[in-house]
Amino acid sequence: MENQKNAAINCGRSLIVPSVQELAKQPLTKIPPRYVHQHHQKPLLISSDDTSTLSVPVIDLHTLFATAYGSSTYYSELNKLHIASKEWGFFQVINHGISESLLEDFKREVLSFFKLPIEEKQKLWQNEESQEGFGQLFVVSDEQKLDWCDLFYIFTLPHSLRKSQLFQKLPPILREKLEAYSMEIKILAMAILGEMGKALGIDNEEITELFEDGYQSVRMNHYPPCQEPELAMGLYPHSDAGGLTILYQLNETEGLQVRKNGNWVSVKPLPNALVVNIGDTMEIVSNGVYKSIEHRASVQSNMERLSVATFYVPNMAKEVGPAPSLVAQHNVANYRRVPLVEYYKGFFARKLEGKSNLEFMKLEESKEKVV
Numbered sequence: 001m002e003n004q005k006n007a008a009i010n011c012g013r014s015l016i017v018p019s020v021q022e023l024a025k026q027p028l029t030k031i032p033p034r035y036v037h038q039h040h041q042k043p044l045l046i047s048s049d050d051t052s053t054l055s056v057p058v059i060d061l062h063t064l065f066a067t068a069y070g071s072s073t074y075y076s077e078l079n080k081l082h083i084a085s086k087e088w089g090f091f092q093v094i095n096h097g098i099s100e101s102l103l104e105d106f107k108r109e110v111l112s113f114f115k116l117p118i119e120e121k122q123k124l125w126q127n128e129e130s131q132e133g134f135g136q137l138f139v140v141s142d143e144q145k146l147d148w149c150d151l152f153y154i155f156t157l158p159h160s161l162r163k164s165q166l167f168q169k170l171p172p173i174l175r176e177k178l179e180a181y182s183m184e185i186k187i188l189a190m191a192i193l194g195e196m197g198k199a200l201g202i203d204n205e206e207i208t209e210l211f212e213d214g215y216q217s218v219r220m221n222h223y224p225p226c227q228e229p230e231l232a233m234g235l236y237p238h239s240d241a242g243g244l245t246i247l248y249q250l251n252e253t254e255g256l257q258v259r260k261n262g263n264w265v266s267v268k269p270l271p272n273a274l275v276v277n278i279g280d281t282m283e284i285v286s287n288g289v290y291k292s293i294e295h296r297a298s299v300q301s302n303m304e305r306l307s308v309a310t311f312y313v314p315n316m317a318k319e320v321g322p323a324p325s326l327v328a329q330h331n332v333a334n335y336r337r338v339p340l341v342e343y344y345k346g347f348f349a350r351k352l353e354g355k356s357n358l359e360f361m362k363l364e365e366s367k368e369k370v371v
Ligand SMILES: O=C(O)CCC(=O)C(=O)O
Pocket: 219, 221, 235, 240, 247, 255, 256, 295, 296, 297, 306, 307, 309
């Protein structure tokens, strides 16, 4: 069992790459070719300011968590969550219950973490054995284009999988705040998954069984200012593999963009809000009702941007497939059922690109239908 768990976590590694933050400090007028995305289509960007009708929905979680189940206020907010998950795969949450002071403290620690001198960061850099630490993820070849981003990636749950050596090397206050944040995010993720289960009509035990002892990893992203922002990519378009991702945008710099009807819509940071998105696993569990949507991060010429993405993933000892209670309702399973360990091996072995990981999970006859 322990071996199986470890296999799940060590199933991929990323090639070691240099710090973008250090590169950005150099007096360059052009960025190195490895960061230039030549065939990066210039997709239409609809800024959140352009139209109020096209912005990622905002859900008030207090209305869901504190209003009597069955009341019309409750159902109207639950319906908003359901529509957002079906039509956007993304929403922002307000009144989520995580204290403003924890968010502020954690933010302050992450900001100073990325300001550490490079000599200190090198002690925490990824290595040949592990993708945890500073670096980038999903770099599988020396030719592959790189993102204009340094990240710090760490597994936080279950506790048994934490790399204690890495945790001990973190600045103590960051470690303390990360631990508190990680627990709060788990509680929040379980509460949102519970509401999604209700909206979809999935038996509550199925959600609990799959997610209660879920896995969690945290990816802190730092996007330095970039000399040629129109040629670089902060984070290449992708969908997330997990169940739910909860993203904390640490500053006011816009950068996260979500695919919507062929355009990219910017997700404007709102004070004290968190961004939630459906990952591939939740798309599968929902039998394709909810959508894991492509997103990317852009960079700017004069402003840095920071974000923290927390990936909440089912219990790795389980299988992923459409929820049995939904298959019974729909009379069809649109995705295969495979052990999660196998599913994640495929994910980490590939370059992060669009929704390629989900494609192989779709059952042939439903490929057209579920798009
Ligand atoms: O920085 C962002 O806004 C996006 C981060 C993200 O998509 C990820 O880490 O998977």
